[in-house]
Every structure is written in structure tokens, then in C-alpha cells.
Amino acid sequence: MQKIQNFINGKYVDPMKGQYIDNVEPGTGKVFAQIPNSSQEDLDNAVAAAKDAFPIWSTMSVDKRSRILHKLADLIEDHLDDLALMESRDNGKPLWLAKAVDIPRASSNFRFYASAIVNFSSEAQVSEGFMVNYTRRAPIGIVGCISPWNLPLYLFSWKIAPALAMGNCVVAKPSELTPMTAHLLGNLANEAGMPAGVLNILHGEGKEIGQAIVEHEATKAISFTGGTATGKVVGATASQQFKKVSLELGGKNPNIVFADCDLEEAVKTSVKSSFTNQGEICLCGSRILIEDAIYEEFKKRFIEETKKLKVGDPMEAGSNMGALVSEEHLIKVDSYVKLAKEEGGAILHGGIRLEKEGFYYEPTIIEGLDENCRTNQEEIFGPVVTLNRFSNEKEAIRVANSTRYGLSCTIWTTNLKRAHRVSHAVQSGIIWVNCWLLRDLRTPFGGMKDSGIGREGGNEALRFFSEPQNVCIKL
Template sequence: MQKIQNFINGEYLDPIKGQYIDNVEPGTGKVFAQIPNSTEEDLENAVEAAKVAFPVWSNMSVDKRSKILHKLADLIEENLDDLALMESRDNGKPLWLAKAVDIPRASTNFRFYASAIINFSSEAQVSEGFMVNYTRLAPIGVVGCISPWNLPLYLFSWKIAPALAMGNCVIAKPSELTPMTAFLLGKLTKEAGMPDGVLNILHGEGKGIGQAIVEHEATNAISFTGGTATGKIVGVTASQQFKKVSLELGGKNPNIIFADCDLEEAVKTSMKSSFTNQGEICLCGSRILIEESIYDEFKERFLGECSKLVVGDPMDPKSNLGALVSEAHLNKVDSYVQLAKEEGGVVLYGGERVHKEGFYYQPTVIEGLDENCRTNQEEIFGPVVTLSKFKSEDEAINVANSTRYGLSCTIWTSNLKRAHRVSHAVQSGIIWVNCWLVRDLRTPFGGMKDSGIGREGGNAALKFFSEPQNVCIKL
């Protein structure tokens, strides 16, 4: 059984107190590795390494930092098969999905920010014959990045890439449920030529080492992606020390289907937005709202597509859905299906655990629920969607906005005016019209209401991981 290590100051190190956590493979339900359960002693080592490395990294030319990040992107691509295999074993997602999306996107994240820092332009205001004011973005120093388990390397790189690009040193914590690709990344950063101490990776529990990273006086900014309840704790803790904080939290996203849509495309894409990555994506459309006149036809077609889905071994290329990330999470998902039945919902498809070993759950479709019931209000984060009908545009908007979340929304219509009108009325940070999960890394990413604060992606991320400094020169 493999024992992985923390990555501190360019070296792989055992946890100082020798404490480890079992890492269970979702596809088999068996322990396949152990990870450090890091403590404050490990954090102090990482902080000291980051402090020493900061003057070197922050004063390195932008061109040189960019080349190192591009090299890291190259190495991720060269090691795609190994990284994808480890991610699939670690997370339970189909291997083909990790190869097609997660690992390539991680490489793209580094490559994008390696280019962004070269092309970023600052502002200047000139008062002729009197003075010049200009604004530069200065790196913050040591920052903490805490990433979730659903898209392990994809979201890990999404956080650390802009932080590193801006010249910060990073103390990063991947989820204790999916640590393996972050563990492998340490070696690749070394090969890419990144100075020791610039990126430090600590493994362990969120309530332990994660909270310690947020609390430590040396971390000047915190970027966190995860559940809303945990995000509230992170936000309160960080604000007490006046730290910059970015919180990308949960979603209960509406998928609005108008009668004038391209129905075939709406059904096809709604399958993806419902069940990709076993529904373990914060952007999944878990509430499908369908205009009454096409409700029955949409439902029939959607259920027909559900019957074609294969839930199975993540290593099998025929599997559409793999395993949920843990037994505890599987039990949580199943508990919501049972709750839905108690609330008057009718399970049209799925609703059961499958296979004797591992944490597999059927794609599940439920109808007949009130918009205000818990099943339609709380984030399930699994392969469970609800269907409901609406009679008017206003009703669709009201239902879409009825939860405390506001991360994303998908709208299906061929009416351009309606597309704009509904997009502006829905309280979501991200709106897709006639598509889903189409991303341009230049645009800001984030949610409204309880789905978080701050924006990631593009220049918004570069600005978050820096402090604006105004310089005024009298002529």
C-alpha cells in the first residue's frame, strides 16, 4: 500500500507527527493508499519555506515565471495517462472522463495564466506637465488555496495557477478524499524548474490542517472551493484577520426548458448537465424546469436517454457514470432520494445503489415535488435531478430564484429577446443559453447569494491574487 507525503520546500516529507488517513478507492470500496494527516508543525515548515522563496519568486521576471508555468503545463500533458489513472482511482469518475476533461483542463489552466501575465496591461493616468499616476499589481505574499474532491487536479490547478503566476508562494491543500494528483504534481513542479518553497502541498482533513491554513497569520489570502457550510467558517475566520478571501461554494442550479427550444439538443445536453461526473459538479443542473406544453415529451425522451446510461467500473470505457466519491457521500445522496419520497415525490428512474462493491448509484429522476421542499432547496451533489413544469416565463424565473443558491443557470430557447430577458432576471453568476459548461477562461467565474463571494478566472483571478499599488510621480 502506497503512503504519500507532503510536498514542502521542494521535497516529499512524512508528516512530523506520523499521522495518516486511509484513502479509499470509490470503485472498489477498499483502501489503496494512506495520506498524511498534517498538523500545525507541518504547516510551520511550509510557511517558512514559502517566506524564504517569496523574494526569489516574486522578483523573478514575468517571462521566466511564464516559461516555468508553460513547462509545467507540458509535463502535465506528457503524464496525462498516469494522472488520469490516479484521478479515476482516487475519485471514482470514469477514466475516459479524466483523460478527456480533467487532466487536459489542468494543463490549460497553467498555460492560460502563463500567457495572461505576459499580456496583462496596467493603467496609467497622465496629467500633462504635472504628474503621472499608474497602478501596478503587486503579489500578496503567502496565500492559501483549498480545493475540493469533485474535480481534483482541474480545480487544484484553477486556484494555484493564477496565484503562482502573480508571483505569490502557495500553501495548498487538496481534499483528503482525492489527494493523489496533487501529490504527483509536486514532482512535476520540480521538473519544470519552479524554485523550492514556491508551491507547498499539505494533505489532511479540512477541519484540521485546512482550518489551520486559514487561521495562520502568514497566509494573506485564502481561495476556497467547497460546501457552503464550510465556506461560511472559512469566510468568518479569514475576515477576522482582514484577509482577502474568495469562496466558490454550492449550487442548486435551474435548467429552464422553454417550448421553443431545440428539444433534441436540450434533452441531449440536459443529460450531460444532470449526470456528468456522477452529478458531482457544482454547476450541474439539478432542477429541470420544463414549459407545460412540452413537459410530457421532454420527460419521455429524457427517461429514454437515462435508460441507456451505464453505471460501472471507472476503468471500463463503456461506463457513463462511475462511483460516488465515498460511502458517506453515497449514503447522503440516497438519504435525499428517500426524503424526496417522503415529500411526495415520485421516482421515475433510478433511486437505488448498484453493484456489491464500491459506491455506485443509479442516475435518478424525480417528479411531483414542490419548489420549496428540501429536495429542491438543498444541494445533493449527486446523480439526482427533479422535473417540474411551469406555465409562464415569470413562473419559471420565480422558481429558478427560489433557492438560497445562485451559481449557474441554463436556459433553452430560440427567442433571442427571451434569452436576454430571462438571463438578466435569474439570480445566478453564470448563465448558459442553449449550452452547458462552455467556458472561456478570460471571463470571471463565481456565484451570487450563498454560492460564494468573489470571482475567479481571467483577470479577476490575477487581481484577486495581488494588491493594487498606486504610484504617483510629480513631473
């Protein structure tokens, strides 16, 4: 059994207290590795290393930092197979999905910010013959990056890439459920030529070492992706020390299907947006709102396409869905299906745990629920969707906005005016029209309401991981 280590000051080291946590493979339900249960002493060592590295990294030329990050992107591509295998074993997602999406996007994150920093411009205001003001973006110092388990390396790199690009040193914590790809990243950072102490990776439980990273006086900014309840604790803790904080939290995303849509494309993509990655993506459309005129036809086709999905071994190429990340999470998902029945919902497909080793659950479709019931209001984060009717545009917008979340929304219509009108009315940070999960890294990413504060992506991330410094020179 593999026993992984923390990555501090460019070296792999055992946790100071010698404590470890079992890492369970979702596809088999068996322990396949152990990870450090890090303590305050481990964090203090990581912070000390970051403090020593900051003068070197923050003053390094932008071109040199860029070359190191480009090299890291290259190395991720070179090790795609190994990283994808570890991610699949760690998370339970199909191996083909990790190869096609997660690992390539992690490489793209580093490559994007490696290029962005050499094109990031400052501002200047000139008062002719009197003064010149210019604004530079200065690195913050040491920042804490805490990432979730659903897209392990993709979202881990999504945070640390812009932080490193701007000249910060990072103390990062991947989810204790999916530590393996972050663990492998340390060696690649060394091979890319990153100075020791610039990137430090600590493993352990969120409520312990994650909270300690947020509380530590040396971390000047916190970027967190995870559940809304935890995000409230992170935000409250960070605010007490006036730290910058970015919170990308939960979602209960509406997928609005109007009668004038391309029905075939809407059904096909809605199956993907419901069940990709076992529904364990914060952007999944878990509430499908369908106009009355096409409700029955959409439902029929949606069920037919869902029945074609194969839930199976993540290592098998034919598996459309793998295992849920943990038994605890599977029990949570199943409890919501039971709740839906109690709330009067009808299970049209799925709703059962598969009888095999590991944590497998059928894609589940539910109809007949009130828009305000718990199943339609609370984030399930699994392969469970509800079908809901609406009769007109006004009603669709009202139901779409009826939850406390506002992360993303998908709209299906061929009416251009309606597409704009509804997009502007829906309270979501991300709107997709006639598509889902298309991303341009130059655009800001984040939600409204209880889906978080702050924005990641593009120049928004570079601005978050830096502070504006104004310089005024009298002529």
C-alpha cells in the same frame, strides 16, 4: 499500499507527527493508499519555506515565471495517462472522462495564466507637466488554496496557477478524499524548474489542516472551493484577520426548458448536465424546469436517454458514470431520495444503490415535488434531478430564483429576446443559453447569494491574487 507525503520546500516529506489517513478507492470500496494527517508543525514548515522563496519568485521576471508555468503545463500533458489513472481511482469518475476533461483542463489552466501574465497591463494617469500616476499589481505574499474532491487536479490548478503567475508562494491543500493528482504535481513542479518553497502541498482533513491554513497569520489570501457551510466558517475566520477571500460554494442550479427549444438538443445536453461526473459538479442542473406544453414529451425522452447510461467500473471505456466519491457521500445522496419520497415525489428512474463493490448509485429522476421542499432547495451533489413544470416565463424565473443559491443556470429557447430577458432576471453568476459547461478562461467565474463571493477566472483571478499599488511622481 502507497503512503504519500507532503510536498514542502521542493521535497516530499513525512508528516511531523507520523499520522496518516486511509484513502479509499470509490470503485472498489477498498483502501489503496494512505495520506498525511498534517499538523500545525507541518504548516509552519511550509510557511517558512514559502517565506524564504517569496523574494526569489516575486522578483523573478514575468517572462521566466511564464516559461516555468508553460513547462509545467507541458509536463501535465506528457503525464496525462498517469494523472488520469490516479484521478479515476481517487475520485471514482470514468477514466475516459479524466483523460478527456479533467487533466487537459488542468494543463490549460497553467498555460492560460502563463500567457496571461505577460499580457497583463498596468494603468497610468498623466497630468501633463505636473504628475504621473501609475498602478502596479503587487503579489500578496503567501496564499492558501483549498480545493474540493469533485474535479481534483482541474480545480486545484484553477487556484494555484493564477496565484503562482502573479508571483505569490502557495500553501495548498487538496481534498483528503482525492489527494493523488496533487501529490504527483510536486515532482512536475520541480521538473519544470519552479524554485523550492514556491508551491507547498499539505494533505489532511479540512477541519484540521485546512482551517489551520485559513487561520495562519502568514497567509494573506484564501481561495476556497467547497460546501456553503464550510465556506461560512472560512469566510468568518478570514475576515477576522482582514484577509482577501474568494469562496466558490454550492449550487442548486435551474435548467429552464421553454417550449420553443430545440427539444432533441435540450434533452441530450440536459442528461449530460444532470449526470456527468455522477452529478458531482457544482454546475450540474439539478432542477429541470419544463414548460407545460412540452413537459410530457421532454420527460419521456429524458427518461429514455437516462436509461441508456451505464453505471460501471471507472476503468471500463463503456461506463458513462462511475462511483460516488465515498460511502458517506453515497449515504447522503440516498437519504435525499428517501426524503423525496416522504415529500410526495415519484421516482421515475433509479433511486437505488447498485449491488457491487464500491459506491455506485443509479441516475435518479424525480417528479411531483413542491418547489419549496427540501429536495428542491438543498444541494444533493449527486446523480439526482427533479422535474418541475412551469406555465409561463414569469413563473419559470420565480422558481429558478427560489433557492438560496445562485451559481449557474441553463436556458433552452430559440427566442433571442427571451434568452436575454431571462438571463438578466435569473440570479446566477453563470448563465448558459442552449449549451452547458462551455468555458472561456478569460471570463469571470463565480456565484451569487449563498453560492459564494469573489470571482475566479481570467483577469479577475490575477487581480484577486495581487494588490494594487499606486505610485505618484511629481514632474
